[in-house]
Amino acid sequence: MTSTLASPAPATEPITVLSAPPPWRHTLLSLSVRNYRIFAGTSLVALTALWMQRIAQDWLVLQLSGSVVTVGITTALQFAPMLVLGLFGGLIVDRYPKRVLLMITQSASVLTSAALAILALTGWIEVWHVYVVAVVLGLITVVDNPARQVFTNELVGPSMLRNAISLNSSTFQIGALIGPALSGALLVAVGAGWSFAINALACALVVVALTRMNPAELHRAPRSPRARGQLREGVRYAIGKPAILYTLVLLAVIAVFAQNLPVLLAAYADDVFATGAGGYGLFNSLVAVGALTGALLSTRRRAVQLRTVVVAAIGYSVVQALCGLMPGQLPFSIALVLLGFGWLLFITAANSLVQMSTNMGVRGRVMALYMLVLLGGQAVGGPLMGAFVEHVGPQLGMLVSGGVPALVALAVAALLWRRGLLAPAA
Numbered sequence: 150m151t152s153t154l155a156s157p158a159p160a161t162e163p164i165t166v167l168s169a170p171p172p173w174r175h176t177l178l179s180l181s182v183r184n185y186r187i188f189a190g191t192s193l194v195a196l197t198a199l200w201m202q203r204i205a206q207d208w209l210v211l212q213l214s215g216s217v218v219t220v221g222i223t224t225a226l227q228f229a230p231m232l233v234l235g236l237f238g239g240l241i242v243d244r245y246p247k248r249v250l251l252m253i254t255q256s257a258s259v260l261t262s263a264a265l266a267i268l269a270l271t272g273w274i275e276v277w278h279v280y281v282v283a284v285v286l287g288l289i290t291v292v293d294n295p296a297r298q299v300f301t302n303e304l305v306g307p308s309m310l311r312n313a314i315s316l317n318s319s320t321f322q323i324g325a326l327i328g329p330a331l332s333g334a335l336l337v338a339v340g341a342g343w344s345f346a347i348n349a350l351a352c353a354l355v356v357v358a359l360t361r362m363n364p365a366e367l368h369r370a371p372r373s374p375r376a377r378g379q380l381r382e383g384v385r386y387a388i389g390k391p392a393i394l395y396t397l398v399l400l401a402v403i404a405v406f407a408q409n410l411p412v413l414l415a416a417y418a419d420d421v422f423a424t425g426a427g428g429y430g431l432f433n434s435l436v437a438v439g440a441l442t443g444a445l446l447s448t449r450r451r452a453v454q455l456r457t458v459v460v461a462a463i464g465y466s467v468v469q470a471l472c473g474l475m476p477g478q479l480p481f482s483i484a485l486v487l488l489g490f491g492w493l494l495f496i497t498a499a500n501s502l503v504q505m506s507t508n509m510g511v512r513g514r515v516m517a518l519y520m521l522v523l524l525g526g527q528a529v530g531g532p533l534m535g536a537f538v539e540h541v542g543p544q545l546g547m548l549v550s551g552g553v554p555a556l557v558a559l560a561v562a563a564l565l566w567r568r569g570l571l572a573p574a575a
Contacts, residue, residue: 179313184362185304191358193320195255198344198351200328201335202262204433205344206279207411208336208426209269211419213276221412221535223283225528230287231294232525236380238291239517243379243510247300248359248367254293255355261285262349269342290524295517298504299370302512306368311453311501318444318497325437333430370509383514391570392455392506393515395561396499397522399462402557403495404526406550407469409534410436413550416543422478435482439489447497453505456571457498462558465491469551473544 179185210223231238242250265282268274305313332344387393411433418429468484468491475481500519507515538546565571 177316179305179309179316182305182309182366184366185301185313187358187362188300188304189316189320191355192317193323195348195351195355196321196324197328197331198324198348200325200433201332201344202265202348203411204329204332204430205336205341206265206283207415208429209274209341210276210279211415213274213279217412217416217419217539218532218535219276220415221409221531221533223279224409224412224531224535226280227283227287227290228524228528228531230284230291231521232528234288234291235295235517235521235525236383236514237517238520239295239383239514240379241292242295242299242513242517243370247296247303247370248362248364250292250296251300252356252359254289254296255352255359257289258286258293258352259349259356261289262345262352266342266345266349269340269345274341290520291517294520294524295513298500298516298520299513302504302509303367303370310504314501314504315444315447315497318447318493318500319441321440321444323437323441326434326441329430329433329437331430333427336426336430370512380514383511383518386507386511387515387518390506391565393503395455395565395570396458396502397519399458399554399558399561400499400519401522401526403462403466403554404523405530406534406553407466408523408527409530409550412531412535413538413543413547416538416546417481421543422481424478432482432485435485436489436492439486439491440493441489443490443493444497447494453498453501455502455565458495458502459558459562459565459571461491461495461498463555463562465495466551466555466558470548470555472551473547473549 180189206223207220210220211217213219261282265274265279268278301313301317302310335341335343387397414432414436415429418424418426418432422428424431465488468488472481472484472488475484503515503519504512534546534550537549541549562571
């Protein structure tokens with residue numbers, strides 16, 4: 150049923166490749182693990198609440214400032230800590246127990262979301278308050294995101310890792326489907342404050358769930374002892390492997406130009422279609438519908454290779470560029486569903502390939518580099534695309550946000566083809 154492909158790079162675990170797609174009954178295989186069921190269940194609630202907070206935060210900033218640039222700055226502030234400190238976060242993850250780290254980060258998220266809720270519900274909220282909270286949440290993310298990535302492997306083990314990554318994406322997108330719709334309704338009915346309060350409660354639920362897991366059933370990753378040069382070791386490891394290096398290159402370009410969709414969708418809802426907060430929530434939910442479909446279908450992949458990532462990057466970027474050419478709200482809405490589908494096929498392939506190409510002893514640092522590129526790219530792209538959209542308009546902004554990554558992905562594909570790195574595995 151399976152064969153293994155050894156990577157040409159040294160010190161790399163073999164990557165399991167299925168000779169046929171897994172049976173449909175294995176679509177939810179990771180849920181057979183009790184610890185993962187607890188994790189996935191509470192993650193669904195927490196991610197729904199997180200999306201509620203994200204939508205409420207972006208719309209609140211837009212209403213307080215009247216500027217799309219301000220929304221981009223908020224995004225940049227939340228992701229900037231990962232850009233600066235991301236590798237240190239990965240080093241922490243490699244050294245300390247992941248479950249304990251997640252308890253700490255989620256407890257801190259409870260406090261920040263609760264503070265934002267109090268400010269919004271009392272009417273004292275100002276843009277600079279949101280900026281401060283965004284920075285604090287960004288600092289939490291420095292450790293939380295790579296810890297969450299590596300902890301998935303500890304929950305299910307290497308044999309079910311690819312399935313668990315796809316299910317994590319499905320959970321994320323179900324939250325992205327429900328959260329914006331709920332947040333949009335709350336924004337219209339009672340304002341942003343209750344979305345922040347709900348997220349604080351959801352983070353508290355995650356902390357409780359982590360305490361309910363059975364530590365004896367975890368597939369514990371080896372801890373990295375303290376030593377000099379460990380950050381450089383992680384970077385060298387990633388650069389030395391084409392599967393990781395070129396995936397990160399594509400991820401970086403897409404993160405800067407294409408993955409500031411909230412900025413673009415806020416502008417579409419406000420300036421192009423005049424649909425208000427409810428329309429903004431709807432647009433995000435439509436993206437999530439396509440993304441959820443893509444995440445579920447990704448569990449059916451026979452293999453994840455570098456060519457998978459490149460093709461997915463080209464397809465996703467082209468669809469995003471075409472969104473900017475849609476003549477009305479209905480075709481635009483349909484295109485958003487396709488956009489979400491393309492995004493999840495790309496991101497699940499990228500995440501799976503990077504994790505499965507990395508040994509456990511350095512995986513925290515490599516996944517921190519992965520998250521640094523993904524979130525740090527959004528930190529750079531947030532104000533960049535916000536300013537660009539404000540000057541040229543949402544339609545041209547959407548066209549450029551997909552067009553630039555599409556051109557880069559095609560160039561990468563040509564380079565890899567010349568080097569013989571896009572041939573399918575035997």
